[in-house]
Amino acid sequence: MTGAQALQAALPRLKAAGIVAPMGDARRLLAHAMQVPPGRLTLLLHDPLPETAQTRFEAAIAARATRQPVSQITGTRAFFGRDFHVTPDVLDPRPETEALVLAALDRPAARLLDLGTGSGCILLTLLAEWPKATGLGIDASEAALAVAARNARALGVRDRADLRKGDWLTGVAGPFDLIVSNPPYITEADHATLSPEVRDWEPRGALTPGGDGLDAYRRILPGVPALLAEGGRVLLEIGVGQEDDVGRIARDAGFARVACLPDLDGRGRVMTLSCG
Numbered sequence: 001m002t003g004a005q006a007l008q009a010a011l012p013r014l015k016a017a018g019i020v021a022p023m024g025d026a027r028r029l030l031a032h033a034m035q036v037p038p039g040r041l042t043l044l045l046h047d048p049l050p051e052t053a054q055t056r057f058e059a060a061i062a063a064r065a066t067r068q069p070v071s072q073i074t075g076t077r078a079f080f081g082r083d084f085h086v087t088p089d090v091l092d093p094r095p096e097t098e099a100l101v102l103a104a105l106d107r108p109a110a111r112l113l114d115l116g117t118g119s120g121c122i123l124l125t126l127l128a129e130w131p132k133a134t135g136l137g138i139d140a141s142e143a144a145l146a147v148a149a150r151n152a153r154a155l156g157v158r159d160r161a162d163l164r165k166g167d168w169l170t171g172v173a174g175p176f177d178l179i180v181s182n183p184p185y186i187t188e189a190d191h192a193t194l195s196p197e198v199r200d201w202e203p204r205g206a207l208t209p210g211g212d213g214l215d216a217y218r219r220i221l222p223g224v225p226a227l228l229a230e231g232g233r234v235l236l237e238i239g240v241g242q243e244d245d246v247g248r249i250a251r252d253a254g255f256a257r258v259a260c261l262p263d264l265d266g267r268g269r270v271m272t273l274s275c276g
Contacts (some may be wrong), residue, residue, distance in 0.1 A: 120148030174227030183216035
């Protein structure tokens with residue numbers, strides 16, 4: 001069997017499972033199974049597929065047919081030009097979160113705090129971009145922190161990333177020049193409508209706090225001003241349509257400057273907050 005034949009055999013299974021882009025997913029999984037860069041796959045499609053690669057590809061297609069995300073099957077997701085290890089214990093880094101990173105890079109910071117760090121994609125990207133910065137990443141999940149630690153080592157920033165288990169701001173001491181967070185913000189009702197890849201395979205607690213989706217902001221924002229250095233900023237990812245509610249919570253917490261920045265699709269996505 002050649003790689004091309006393996007692809008054609010896999011397509012009906014992925015289509016039957018409701019996969020939106022079966023050929024693209026199959027090609028990524030075949031490249032993973034063959035342990036070659038995706039860009040080289042076309043050159044190798046008509047070569048005989050080694051038995052070990054056939055076995056890996058069969059397992060990958062079977063997993064994808066259950067709607068497990070491709071990134072979890074391959075173990076890797078690209079974010080801001082770097083590869084991050086991902087597992088079912090962390091959110092899959094998404095392009096809209098890159099808008100938060102871009103906003104952060106507008107102004108250098110020396111000491112960072114990332115609340116709900118997950119894979120570490122925000123904190124570790126910023127540390128990689130700012131070689132002299134240090135950061136603290138907090139997460140309630142030890143499994144997520146293990147993923148973040150692996151990513152920190154892979155990116156060469158482990159000695160500048162302090163990763164701790166915690167409950168939001170409990171026990172955290174400032175000051176910080178920049179505080180970032182992509183907290184759970186999906187409403188309980190919207191969570192039920194998510195694609196199976198997200199709803200069934202990503203950690204529920206990192207997606208939704210239940211109810212109206214705003215509980216994390218209510219927990220975080222009142223305590224944040226006391227942790228900011230003079231001139232410090234807060235950047236929060238929010239859900240579409242949440243800017244007014246989160247802005248109100250921020251103003252009630254004492255933030256004088258509140259603005260909402262768009263993501264790459266032009267939707268309000270990043271709240272930027274400061275006290276003066």
